[in-house]
Amino acid sequence: MIHRPLNIITLAAIAVAKPLAIRQDAPNNTSNGTMAWSFKEVPSSANLQYVPCFQNFTCANLEVPLDYDKPDVGTINIAFIKYPAAEQPALGDVIMNPGGPGGSGVQYVMKSAAKSLVPIIGTKYNIIGMDPRGVNNSGPNLDCFDGTPAVRDYYDVQYYSVIYRDSKTSLAMHLQDAGAFGDWCSQTLKEDAKYANTPATARDMLQYAEKLAESQGKPCEEAKLDYYGVSYGSTLGTTYAAMFPDRINRMVIDGVVDVEDHYGGSWTQNLLQADEAIEDFFKMCHEAGPACSFFHNDSSPAEIKKRFDALLKDLETNPVPISDPNIVEFPTTITSQDIRGIILTSIYSAIDGFPKIADILSGLEKRNATDALEPLAANGATKGYAPPSQCNWKGDDYSATQPKLLIACTDQHGNYNISTLDKYEQYIDELEGISPYLGDIWAQVITPNCWKLPYKPVPNQEFKGS
């Protein structure tokens, strides 16, 4: 998001880039003919062919047409990873999507299958992570900086770094940056990028259901999908349900996105209750009393809100510098926007997030911003810490930032085109009207980044309505 790619898999708009993350490849010497440690080692087939991978899983590269109506346009691989049900034969395969667009279902299942997905899905269904088109291990390529990952990570961070609502200069720069981003990608990506869109991915899920039935000797025309999608995963699930309503066995959509708003391209319906969620912080901090580090014997949640509002307002004109060489690699300054960005992340996960927010706010009241550094770094920001260089880069091969924009912008089909400074300002005003705390931050996530990306879905991959 905003100044930094947020890292929470459930984010509707925002997903998942981790410039500072440590690469998690297995050591090469564990690789042998019987266990794949990368999707490059997984055979590609137009039928479902699972092979053992990543120690506890099986993997498949399903070859699908870019355009199901025109097989001669070409094919891509869609990556699937399976965590088998403890009770076999399984009742079915549940395809999981963690959000985004751009979030990797493969990573979601690798990281969370045993720990948090089995408790939800149970032991009777196989749990399947699917990388949607354009995401991580699935084609087509949507990385506008393919081959230079350190440059990509550096670009991602600086692209989202300094955009201020009250400065026309700042907004004008971002608008042109966004245009340059579109022009750049249209030169570095191939034309096949347009086939990475949500309706096409929904069609791939039907293909999976049919190929699974076929592999079990069942008629494929009757095959039905089992699916669990969170956040943007609800957009994908709803799209599938609209396109193939009689081809669903069981489906769960959670953290539900307004699908008309997604395809309409405005992304204005995501923050409807965001400020209410922040108000909960004031209530819970008041209830917790001294256990909440931001509680100062306040007589009501409204008192806490008053101190919170005063603090944010003060930060607008008095941001907090950090210059201690024992704490940062270079001097930096923490702004109101930085803090509101952390708050946006925290409302996705309030049980973990709110105590940290309390610590950060209570430090800030004493002009101490140290506690904000760690969550900013976790979100990929370069506040006080240098980004890795081309030589010492140890990040992830995949960053969701560009796939997120490419998929969202192709889906929106030019329906909501912010191509002038006036339109950009009106757009931010509208979002600030919906969420005074977070509107300006959300405004930068998707929509203004689309205006020069040239990719439009082919007619059979357009969303035709619910």
Ligand SMILES: *[C@@H]1O[C@H](CO)[C@@H](O)[C@H](O)[C@H]1NC(C)=O
């Ligand atoms: C390949 O790796 C697997 C898992 O690490 C191991 O069980 C197996 O013995 C290895 N096979 C060979 C031929 O080295």
Ligand SMILES: *[C@@H]1O[C@H](CO)[C@@H](O)[C@H](O)[C@H]1NC(C)=O
């Ligand atoms: C496989 O499962 C074992 C036991 O739960 C765990 O320790 C190991 O990290 C897992 N391996 C991978 C690659 O996820």
Ligand SMILES: *[C@@H]1O[C@H](CO)[C@@H](O)[C@H](O)[C@H]1NC(C)=O
């Ligand atoms: C991409 O997939 C690989 C497995 O091929 C996984 O280890 C990695 O975490 C994924 N990356 C992201 C950022 O999702």
Ligand SMILES: *[C@@H]1O[C@H](CO)[C@@H](O)[C@H](O)[C@H]1NC(C)=O
């Ligand atoms: C809250 O009230 C208690 C008891 O009157 C007092 O000891 C404490 O210092 C107060 N705390 C703050 C942060 O004002």
Ligand SMILES: *[C@@H]1O[C@H](CO)[C@@H](O)[C@H](O)[C@H]1NC(C)=O
């Ligand atoms: C600032 O806050 C941090 C983290 O809470 C703390 O460790 C540090 O001592 C504080 N610095 C000062 C100068 O009080």
Ligand SMILES: *[C@@H]1O[C@H](CO)[C@@H](O)[C@H](O)[C@H]1NC(C)=O
């Ligand atoms: C948005 O509008 C501009 C100016 O009219 C136009 O050049 C551009 O192609 C449009 N973008 C999209 C994605 O339709």
